[in-house]
Amino acid sequence: MNIVVLGAGTVGTSIADLLCQNRHNVTVVDDDLERVNGINERLDVRGIHGSASQSSILFQAEVGSADLCLAVTGNDEVNLIAASMAKAMGAARTVARVYAPIYNDFSTFAYQSHFKIDRLLSLEHLSAMELAHDIRHPGTVAMEHFSRGEIEVDEIEISEKPLAAGKAIKELGLPPDIRIASITRGGRTSLALADDVLNTGDRITLIGNGEEIDDVKELFQEGSQSKLGIVIAGGGETGYHLAQSLEGGRFGVVLLDADRERCNFLSENLKSVTVVHTDATQRANLEEERVGRADVFVACMADDEDNIMACVTAREIGAQSIMAVVERPDYAEVVGKLGIDRAVSPREVMARQVLSLLYRGPIISRTALGSGGLNVLELLVREGAPCTEHVLANLQLPEQCLIAVIVRKDYVRVPGADDLLKPEDTVVALIDDSAIEETVAMFDTNGQ
Numbered sequence: 001m002n003i004v005v006l007g008a009g010t011v012g013t014s015i016a017d018l019l020c021q022n023r024h025n026v027t028v029v030d031d032d033l034e035r036v037n038g039i040n041e042r043l044d045v046r047g048i049h050g051s052a053s054q055s056s057i058l059f060q061a062e063v064g065s066a067d068l069c070l071a072v073t074g075n076d077e078v079n080l081i082a083a084s085m086a087k088a089m090g091a092a093r094t095v096a097r098v099y100a101p102i103y104n105d106f107s108t109f110a111y112q113s114h115f116k117i118d119r120l121l122s123l124e125h126l127s128a129m130e131l132a133h134d135i136r137h138p139g140t141v142a143m144e145h146f147s148r149g150e151i152e153v154d155e156i157e158i159s160e161k162p163l164a165a166g167k168a169i170k171e172l173g174l175p176p177d178i179r180i181a182s183i184t185r186g187g188r189t190s191l192a193l194a195d196d197v198l199n200t201g202d203r204i205t206l207i208g209n210g211e212e213i214d215d216v217k218e219l220f221q222e223g224s225q226s227k228l229g230i231v232i233a234g235g236g237e238t239g240y241h242l243a244q245s246l247e248g249g250r251f252g253v254v255l256l257d258a259d260r261e262r263c264n265f266l267s268e269n270l271k272s273v274t275v276v277h278t279d280a281t282q283r284a285n286l287e288e289e290r291v292g293r294a295d296v297f298v299a300c301m302a303d304d305e306d307n308i309m310a311c312v313t314a315r316e317i318g319a320q321s322i323m324a325v326v327e328r329p330d331y332a333e334v335v336g337k338l339g340i341d342r343a344v345s346p347r348e349v350m351a352r353q354v355l356s357l358l359y360r361g362p363i364i365s366r367t368a369l370g371s372g373g374l375n376v377l378e379l380l381v382r383e384g385a386p387c388t389e390h391v392l393a394n395l396q397l398p399e400q401c402l403i404a405v406i407v408r409k410d411y412v413r414v415p416g417a418d419d420l421l422k423p424e425d426t427v428v429a430l431i432d433d434s435a436i437e438e439t440v441a442m443f444d445t446n447g448q
Contacts, residue, residue, distance in 0.1 A: 002066050006030075006071040006083075008028050008038075013028075013039055029049075030049065052078055053081045066092065068091070068093045068095070069082075080103070080117070082096070087116050097123070101237065103120055104122060110409050121353060122241075124241060127238050127344050128240075128245060132242055135228075156217060164198045176416050178212055182374060190432075207404050233280035238325055239255060247271070247273045255270065257280075281309060297322050308331070311335075311338065321342075322339060325344050353365075361444055377430075377431055379443045380443065385443050400432035401430070407427075408424075
């Protein structure tokens with residue numbers, strides 16, 4: 001594929017390196033000549049010196065014939081403008097990296113659809129979603145980021161003597177906007193079909209609104225789950241997104257930050273989170289906040305060394321599970337030896353996202369879900385595609401396909417049988433390997 005990377009900083013360089021390893025044709029643009037010369041020397045790329053927001057530079061980079069354009073400079077506004085221009089010039093798919101949370105807040109303004117960008121990526125939000133998923137469902141595949149974090153994905157193991165055991169899914173009377181997406185049984189994950197009978201020990205994936213998922217959990221588990229105590233060190237964007245995704249429900253969240261002004265912002269915007277103004281790098285402060293009693297301690301401060309030291313201290317004073325955000329790849333082998341159970345690297349998170357986007361046609365991304373041949377696909381609904389001709393109930397979709405989420409401009413929701421797909425919608429679907437070709441044809445203008 002022909003791929004243009006706008007920005008040769010740490011993120012852009014690592015993406016370019018990854019793409020070169022996968023034998024793609026890569027062009028890199030940056031306004032720092034020293035960076036351009038450096039990346040030309042180290043990687044097999046075409047380096048161009050200039051501003052990513054200038055049309056002449058984008059023409060020189062030949063974005064009009066690019067299969068994918070990734071705008072990952074250090075400036076949100078430059079990324080938005082550059083990705084939008086690249087799309088208008090003919091790039092098949094464009095992605096913009098953003099930092100400020102406002103750009104992903106669709107309740108204020110739909111920046112992504114306004115600028116006609118295929119995807120907005122925030123390393124901080126992606127890292128937070130990965131940490132949140134590991135807290136909720138350790139060892140399973142994360143799906144939250146597919147729906148911008150607005151739809152909750154919960155994995156539940158069916159306990160003994162629940163109401164659902166021995167019943168077919170269609171007999172459960174679930175709310176219309178709650179889906180059982182998959183069933184894991186005997187180590188194999190498969191799509192959940194209406195006639196499937198649930199058994200004790202099955203692990204099921206529920207998709208829907210968080211509150212409604214909590215309301216139906218009693219069908220699958222006896223008794224209420226105990227509340228987990230989560231302590232987050234660092235109230236930057238990653239810590240903020242993580243706290244936001246966990247607040248309420250079965251988590252009691254405490255967020256520690258050393259900046260008083262930031263604490264004021266956090267306390268105003270996180271109503272169900274206890275925000276404490278304290279320095280999490282100091283052992284005495286962690287002991288004072290009773291971090292030793294936490295079920296999970298997560299360090300996501302700006303400095304890797306601070307995160308590692310805070311985690312080591314939290315482990316020593318008794319915290320049960322330890323997680324950290326670690327930027328530097330050379331620390332990857334160290335963290336496990338220091339008692340850190342899970343380390344999330346924003347670069348690795350971004351790399352997985354980029355690799356999942358290397359598809360043509362209506363497929364935006366594709367990710368395997370467990371073992372057994374089940375995949376999560378993001379599909380773009382194109383003008384004139386067969387899937388726009390009827391409501392979902394009347395579409396001739398393969399049985400091994402479940403439309404789980406519709407992302408439409410300013411909202412995300414679980415669809416109902418009477419929903420009609422519209423051009424430019426993004427659909428999140430769970431599809432078996434055997435049904436991918438047939439399903440994709442329904443979303444492509446060539447499928448008729």
